[in-house]
Amino acid sequence: MYSIIVVPPPTTEDEHSGTYSAKRTRPQIRLAPGERLPFGRSANGNGLAIAHEGVSRKAGEITAQGAFWVLSNLSAHQTYVVENPEGAGEHIKVGPGRLDAPVPFEFSRIVLPAAGDLLPIEVWAPRHDYLRSPEGLDGATTTPAFSVDRTKRYFAVLAALCEPRLRGEPHAPLPTVDQVVERLRPHWPAASRTSVQWNIDYLAVKLRLKPGPDTADTGPRLNGKKESLVSLALRFDLVREDDLLVLTEPASRAAR
Amino acid sequence: MTEGTEGYAVSVPKGYRVGPWEVRDPIATGAFGSVYEARCAQPREGLPKSAALKFLPTGTGTPRQLTHLRELAEREVELHRRLTRPRLIRMFEALTVDDPDHPELDGATVLVLERAEGSMATLLDRSPHPPQGPALLAQTCEGLAQLHSAGWVHGDLKPANVLLMKDGSARLADFNMAAELEGTHAYTPAFSTPDYTPPELLWSEIGERGRQIRPSADVWAFGVLAHLVLTDTFPLPGGTPSARRDAGVRYARGTDELRLSPQLPDGWREIVRDCLARTHTERISTETLLRRVEEEAGTSRSPRLPRLRARRGRRSTLVLAAAAATVAVSGLAYGITTWAGDSGSGSEKGAGNAPATEKVVQASYGAGELRTDKGVPAVYRPLIVDSAHDCVQEDVTPALMAAMLKVESDFDRDLSDPANDEYGIARWTPRVLRWWIRSDGVTAKTIPEPPFSPAESIPAMSRYLCWIAPRIDAGRDGDRRVLIAAAYRTSYEKVNDAAGVPPKYRDYAARVAHYLKEYTPAEKK
Numbered sequence: 070m071y072s073i074i075v076v077p078p079p080t081t082e083d084e085h086s087g088t089y090s091a092k093r094t095r096p097q098i099r100l101a102p103g104e105r106l107p108f109g110r111s112a113n114g115n116g117l118a119i120a121h122e123g124v125s126r127k128a129g130e131i132t133a134q135g136a137f138w139v140l141s142n143l144s145a146h147q148t149y150v151v152e153n154p155e156g157a158g159e160h161i162k163v164g165p166g167r168l169d170a171p172v173p174f175e176f177s178r179i180v181l182p183a184a185g186d187l188l189p190i191e192v193w194a195p196r197h198d199y200l201r202s203p204e205g206l207d208g209a210t211t212t213p214a215f216s217v218d219r220t221k222r223y224f225a226v227l228a229a230l231c232e233p234r235l236r237g238e239p240h241a242p243l244p245t246v247d248q249v250v251e252r253l254r255p256h257w258p259a260a261s262r263t264s265v266q267w268n269i270d271y272l273a274v275k276l277r278l279k280p281g282p283d284t285a286d287t288g289p290r291l292n293g294k295k296e297s298l299v300s301l302a303l304r305f306d307l308v309r310e311d312d313l314l315v316l317t318e319p320a321s322r323a324a325r
Numbered sequence: 326m327t328e329g330t331e332g333y334a335v336s337v338p339k340g341y342r343v344g345p346w347e348v349r350d351p352i353a354t355g356a357f358g359s360v361y362e363a364r365c366a367q368p369r370e371g372l373p374k375s376a377a378l379k380f381l382p383t384g385t386g387t388p389r390q391l392t393h394l395r396e397l398a399e400r401e402v403e404l405h406r407r408l409t410r411p412r413l414i415r416m417f418e419a420l421t422v423d424d425p426d427h428p429e430l431d432g433a434t435v436l437v438l439e440r441a442e443g444s445m446a447t448l449l450d451r452s453p454h455p456p457q458g459p460a461l462l463a464q465t466c467e468g469l470a471q472l473h474s475a476g477w478v479h480g481d482l483k484p485a486n487v488l489l490m491k492d493g494s495a496r497l498a499d500f501n502m503a504a505e506l507e508g509t510h511a512y513t514p515a516f517s518t519p520d521y522t523p524p525e526l527l528w529s530e531i532g533e534r535g536r537q538i539r540p541s542a543d544v545w546a547f548g549v550l551a552h553l554v555l556t557d558t559f560p561l562p563g564g565t566p567s568a569r570r571d572a573g574v575r576y577a578r579g580t581d582e583l584r585l586s587p588q589l590p591d592g593w594r595e596i597v598r599d600c601l602a603r604t605h606t607e608r609i610s611t612e613t614l615l616r617r618v619e620e621e622a623g624t625s626r627s628p629r630l631p632r633l634r635a636r637r638g639r640r641s642t643l644v645l646a647a648a649a650a651t652v653a654v655s656g657l658a659y660g661i662t663t664w665a666g667d668s669g670s671g672s673e674k675g676a677g678n679a680p681a682t683e684k685v686v687q688a689s690y691g692a693g694e695l696r697t698d699k700g701v702p703a704v705y706r707p708l709i710v711d712s713a714h715d716c717v718q719e720d721v722t723p724a725l726m727a728a729m730l731k732v733e734s735d736f737d738r739d740l741s742d743p744a745n746d747e748y749g750i751a752r753w754t755p756r757v758l759r760w761w762i763r764s765d766g767v768t769a770k771t772i773p774e775p776p777f778s779p780a781e782s783i784p785a786m787s788r789y790l791c792w793i794a795p796r797i798d799a800g801r802d803g804d805r806r807v808l809i810a811a812a813y814r815t816s817y818e819k820v821n822d823a824a825g826v827p828p829k830y831r832d833y834a835a836r837v838a839h840y841l842k843e844y845t846p847a848e849k850k
Binding site: 070134135196198210213277301 | 356393396532
């Protein structure tokens, strides 16, 4: 029943790779609505300890609030910037001492200034809901258990994965990650193996894919995460043939 | 578009013919299909003069949402074909529209259903707190009990899906989400109605076959429905569905208490509270619910439903205690959890055709927790893995259950050992299995008779292990999982008394430990 996922900054052993700094072995901390995660240099009383001299002992606190989250800046002098990595520079500033500032992005990166370094903490809010029907929100209507934002990059990745099967070959092999990168590059020049793989991992979180056989390190891995994502997406019509337009048209400016 | 069908999922012109039926006025629409009144133009034996036609747009000319609609239509037709009960709306026939000139209707599935006068939703709109509310709730509950005792889960109980007949009685309808139970749970498409969804399903994981649902999900929805009918408010606070959803999560996590409306009469308060228990294991069983609802509503006991309730014996108290213990632990499990991110995707190869995929799914099911190359029969993997996951005790793992099945029977589903009174893949003794065979924690009325199928044996084994796990004293020598296995063979008291595996069972425990190691994937050891 978690609603917010926090990905701590890479430690010195982690190598920095790509836009999303996607070291997939980094731990993720899942917060349920109402749960608080204090962070700071001190290992005492901080759910997330950041071992860096430039970070305050008690630097701040992240609190999950249902589908969104709030940030408290407990430092004395530093302003924290919360960026939307897909938002073309969209960001908010949370000044020192500000408590419970709401953050509206589905993906966020808190940038902590720390003695010349900038430490990113990623926060995902995968429970963001999107309008499904023109009638709007109604607690009495039967609705799918998940909703996706068709302007986000993860949707383009999902569409690219589903494309061969939507084009009429129900058992077509899925594109490889490299093929997805090639497919998306015309409208997403920065696409890379790492960023596409990051989006695939995020989709598994967003669609609440049951961690299944693909988490195996042994045995045949014929039924990977991509396969599960595509079968779920097609089964519940998350991607339809007319959605394949996202592959040939740039997504709306808001998503860039 | 026909007048009056604006916003309808399927628009059908008045006078349209489907088989012997002529469409009249629109009745209602749901998210997936639309219902029209129809009269029978070619009267035939067994068909009424008028009926309700439910159109589900499953044709290829339908522009959107084709895949899941077919599945939903098949579910509903399947349930009606296999199940007729007095409190479930009746289906007379299912037809397919063959009309190339109307591509938006061509291929649509049409269910010819008993005609109702209205629904609980329209009644509540017209008159909140209806005087016949308690009686209607009792009839609704009777419908649920009929469905559950036949082995099905409704999956989408809400006022719009309780229909009111001409004589004023209530019947359940709308079985798009209904699913037949496989052991303790069923798989339903991942759709739900937020205000009636139990907290454990709100953000539940969704696997290859949809999401797991138990009869207790319908019991939760009944609790919400009863509160709404009797007080005209939802039991969880909040002005919007998402505020109520978050309140539900806080309640389920134990950070908030349930505050039911003071308007709720005392007897109903207890019933609603027992329906809205935090976890599915704590919720009241459907049969007990029906008995209490009928008492409270002052309606006579339903004569049609077999009485399944046995007298509560000493052991059933133990079972309830077990459920309470499980709950205490699951409360803790909702804390902050840290986990390593997923590894990358598996192969770059495509899947084969559908049946092969099914085989592959079985062969690699739960491979992260149960090795695929050590001879655990693929056919039992989903059952072993899912049953272990049903238990919140972290020591009850797929590898432990597989190791025990190996040692107990060498995965022999037909094992029969009358000398020791043990049968089936998990070597259940019938009089012991009786306490664990039912998923709702209630003792079976009679001692079950062998043969015991794996679908009965394995989930029951998980339930028993889950009860044992918290009873093994901390600090005993050896792997707790092996102690749990030894307690399955003998009893948890004997293991605690011996402060470890009793000598008589050391050989058994050693063999379980051996296979436990063998079946556990490398990084889990």
